[in-house]
Amino acid sequence: MLKTKTLSRQAIGRFPCAQCGAVLKYAPGTTHLTCDYCGFENRIEYRAGIIQEYDLQEALRQLSAPRTEAPKAQIHCDECGAGFQFEANIHAGECPFCGSPIVTTTTQSKPIQPKSLLPFGINESEARQQFQRWINSLWFAPSAVKKYARSESKLTGVYLPYWTFDSDTETDYIGERGDIDYVDEPVQVTRDNQVFTEIRRVEKIHWTTVRGRVYRFFDDVLVGASNSLPRKILDALQPWDLEQLIPYDEHYLSGFRSEYYQVDLDEGFDHAKQVMDSVIYRDIAYDIGGDHQRVHQVRTIHSATTYKHCLLPVWSAAFRYRNKSYRFVINGRTGEIQGERPYSWWKIGFTALVALLLAVGVYYYLESTDALQHSQSSTYYSMPYYNINRY
Numbered sequence: 001m002l003k004t005k006t007l008s009r010q011a012i013g014r015f016p017c018a019q020c021g022a023v024l025k026y027a028p029g030t031t032h033l034t035c036d037y038c039g040f041e042n043r044i045e046y047r048a049g050i051i052q053e054y055d056l057q058e059a060l061r062q063l064s065a066p067r068t069e070a071p072k073a074q075i076h077c078d079e080c081g082a083g084f085q086f087e088a089n090i091h092a093g094e095c096p097f098c099g100s101p102i103v104t105t106t107t108q109s110k111p112i113q114p115k116s117l118l119p120f121g122i123n124e125s126e127a128r129q130q131f132q133r134w135i136n137s138l139w140f141a142p143s144a145v146k147k148y149a150r151s152e153s154k155l156t157g158v159y160l161p162y163w164t165f166d167s168d169t170e171t172d173y174i175g176e177r178g179d180i181d182y183v184d185e186p187v188q189v190t191r192d193n194q195v196f197t198e199i200r201r202v203e204k205i206h207w208t209t210v211r212g213r214v215y216r217f218f219d220d221v222l223v224g225a226s227n228s229l230p231r232k233i234l235d236a237l238q239p240w241d242l243e244q245l246i247p248y249d250e251h252y253l254s255g256f257r258s259e260y261y262q263v264d265l266d267e268g269f270d271h272a273k274q275v276m277d278s279v280i281y282r283d284i285a286y287d288i289g290g291d292h293q294r295v296h297q298v299r300t301i302h303s304a305t306t307y308k309h310c311l312l313p314v315w316s317a318a319f320r321y322r323n324k325s326y327r328f329v330i331n332g333r334t335g336e337i338q339g340e341r342p343y344s345w346w347k348i349g350f351t352a353l354v355a356l357l358l359a360v361g362v363y364y365y366l367e368s369t370d371a372l373q374h375s376q377s378s379t380y381y382s383m384p385y386y387n388i389n390r391y
């Protein structure tokens with residue numbers, strides 16, 4: 001019977017102004033929602049609560065149990081009366097008909113809910129300034145890109161889902177330690193068609209098998225859980241001031257897009273393990289010591305592994321240039337920018353040409369003033385001559 005049920009209405013958060021009733025948006029860098037209409041500052045009530053860590057093994061056990069996906073609920077906009085659905089990955093955004101900010105509950109669609117977030121610290125115009133500074137600092141970027149940066153194109157404020165993992169690790173390894181020994185060896189040398197034997201110091205690496213154990217506790221290894229941006233960009237947005245995380249509160253989402261996680265918990269932990277492995281590998285190399293290290297076998301046991309699921313704020317912009325899409329992301333707390341950038345081959349070619357012409361010009365100038373005296377090959381004048389030739 002449930003199957004034939006029509007779309008249910010999704011519970012949505014709406015944040016009306018206490019003074020005039022208009023729909024409110026969160027104002028970055030503050031703890032209130034500012035009314036666009038009457039200017040009233042509606043304070044967001046402080047939600048007490050500590051940011052908890054959750055047991056990973058327990059969560060993975062629960063997730064492995066069969067679970068029926070809830071049908072995607074219809075959202076009803078109280079402002080204009082429209083009924084619609086968000087894109088699959090979104091749980092907060094704007095009503096496509098009237099632009100009102102809408103935040104839906106996340107309980108229906110995903111088994112794990114975000115429990116904490118970092119609110120936006122910088123607003124759109126501050127983010128745009130950062131973006132323009134960055135793009136103007138790029139060498140050889142096409143003019144179309146710089147023009148885009150100057151135009152009033154919209155940046156989108158998005159809360160992106162992240163996993164963080166803590167883990168206590170213990171790693172047994174087998175490897176080899178290489179120590180450099182210098183030995184004097186006879187070497188055959190040919191000189192004037194005669195063969196001589198000379199004694200030379202030669203570097204030899206002396207390898208010994210080693211076994212050992214290293215320990216490391218990892219705190220808050222961050223893994224992006226969104227597929228809408230390349231992992232390279234997601235991971236490069238660090239550092240985040242995770243110590244400032246506050247308990248999840250829909251008020252901070254009002255007026256922004258917010259995504260569900262698309263990278264599952266187990267997949268996220270697999271990625272975190274890769275991040276941890278590279279640190280463990282360095283620990284092993286340090287533990288082995290010597291001049292060179294080889295690692296043959298590694299076995300890591302993770303214990304007391306916990307996770308958190310949080311939302312982190314970014315301003316993002318994408319644009320198309322010559323049929324390719326380039327994305328830029330700005331850390332909504334620090335203003336740090338990561339992005340893909342196009343190169344203008346025309347500009348690079350032109351710059352190279354100008355450099356060449358300059359070099360030729362300087363050459364002829366020096367020659368006409370008799371500065372270059374090829375015949376006499378004076379050491380004093382040979383320097384500029386070489387510099388020119390390098391172009």
Ligand SMILES: [Zn+2]
Pocket residue numbers: 017018019020021022035036037038039040
């Ligand atoms: Zn108001």
Ligand SMILES: [Zn+2]
Pocket residue numbers: 077078079080081082095096097098099100
């Ligand atoms: Zn609407």
